[in-house]
Amino acid sequence: MKTSLIGATMLALAAGLVPAASGTATAAPDDRAPSTVLDVRNLAQGAPPAIAWAERRSGRTVVHGADGTTTPVHNSISELAPMGSGYVIQTAGARPPTTSWVAADGTAGRRSWRTGYGLAVSAEGRAVAFSGRGGKVWSIDDEGDRVLRFNPVPTSGKGRAVAMVGESCKEGDEGNGCTIYVNGTVKGVADSWFTSSHGIVDTAPKVQLTTTGRDRWLGGITSVSDMGSCSVMMRSWKVRWRTCDNQLSGISTDNRHVIGTPAYADGFGPLELDVLATADGAVVHSFTGNPRSATYFEQVWEDAAHVLVVTFQRGRGGQGEWAVVRLGLDGSMEYAVAPRAGTDVRSPFQLQTR
Numbered sequence: 001m002k003t004s005l006i007g008a009t010m011l012a013l014a015a016g017l018v019p020a021a022s023g024t025a026t027a028a029p030d031d032r033a034p035s036t037v038l039d040v041r042n043l044a045q046g047a048p049p050a051i052a053w054a055e056r057r058s059g060r061t062v063v064h065g066a067d068g069t070t071t072p073v074h075n076s077i078s079e080l081a082p083m084g085s086g087y088v089i090q091t092a093g094a095r096p097p098t099t100s101w102v103a104a105d106g107t108a109g110r111r112s113w114r115t116g117y118g119l120a121v122s123a124e125g126r127a128v129a130f131s132g133r134g135g136k137v138w139s140i141d142d143e144g145d146r147v148l149r150f151n152p153v154p155t156s157g158k159g160r161a162v163a164m165v166g167e168s169c170k171e172g173d174e175g176n177g178c179t180i181y182v183n184g185t186v187k188g189v190a191d192s193w194f195t196s197s198h199g200i201v202d203t204a205p206k207v208q209l210t211t212t213g214r215d216r217w218l219g220g221i222t223s224v225s226d227m228g229s230c231s232v233m234m235r236s237w238k239v240r241w242r243t244c245d246n247q248l249s250g251i252s253t254d255n256r257h258v259i260g261t262p263a264y265a266d267g268f269g270p271l272e273l274d275v276l277a278t279a280d281g282a283v284v285h286s287f288t289g290n291p292r293s294a295t296y297f298e299q300v301w302e303d304a305a306h307v308l309v310v311t312f313q314r315g316r317g318g319q320g321e322w323a324v325v326r327l328g329l330d331g332s333m334e335y336a337v338a339p340r341a342g343t344d345v346r347s348p349f350q351l352q353t354r
Helices: 002-016
Strands: 035-037 053-057 060-064 070-073 077-083 086-091 098-103 108-114 127-131 137-141 147-150 160-168 177-186 189-196 201-203 209-214 217-225 228-235 238-243 246-251 257-262 273-277 283-288 295-303 306-314 319-328 333-343 349-351
Touching: 060 077, 070 086, 070 098, 077 127, 077 349, 086 127, 127 177, 137 160, 137 177, 160 209, 177 209, 189 209, 209 246, 217 246, 228 246, 246 273, 246 295, 257 295, 273 306, 295 349, 306 349, 319 349
Parallel strands: 035 283
Antiparallel strands: 053 060, 053 349, 060 070, 077 086, 086 098, 098 108, 127 137, 127 160, 137 147, 160 177, 177 189, 189 201, 209 217, 217 228, 228 238, 246 257, 257 273, 273 283, 295 306, 306 319, 319 333
């Protein structure tokens, strides 16, 4: 699960990061921000997700498109993104991650790639990127499901694509180009870079780990300690604010809000989620935890006012219920996909990467 990946990343960061420099504006905590306990038992059933999502039943995995279509895919899917006339999917499990394109009817594309974890998707969803061994980077766009290759980033292992700026990676008359942010390690220490369609490769600005990006906005981790981590949000590479209360996740479709997950990632999964103002880091709404609340494992913006999360509401003996829950900026909660009984070993659901 992504929780274990976050934990491994935190350990790598702790080995090589130093505290962030002072003197920059920080996001002040707002004690008056409204909050909702993330207890997802007995919620009302709402509409199905307005983005693509996958579910596994009886050994089969099916992707549900936003238009109601279904596509059969590999069982061990770990990420997916609609692209062109099909989907870019990433599979994992017992084997190393593999990234491939599949048609809407489930037909496999011409080739697949052994990659690191992670898909980076452009703001409008017209291009998706991924990275592999030796920092190699590829993109697939919606122009005939076209595959492009980029100059590699200098990671010593497999890269993890995390953010993509630009809707077309072609230059000139065919497009304005794109930039892809990739995380990796050098001698066991985490680092982050970008590679562009202009052929430029360089270190990502002001962060040691990029965690989110959309249009001109870019966020990432600057430091890690035994007590947690500190992060920064930038616009056009200029620092807008810093926080040591959250790690920064997805940016909303209107760029007005960003998801804040806990600053320290440990245990089975996070229990708290903050919605922050992208401009200054102010807390808009908090979803909080208590002994009866759920754990979540994915968080994706459905639209400008709603976040979808995959939740596990624990019962007895490791048993519980998995669900896809819709969280509103107003604190509302409802099921987007109804609960399903299961254990805490593996989620049956996977949300679209945005």
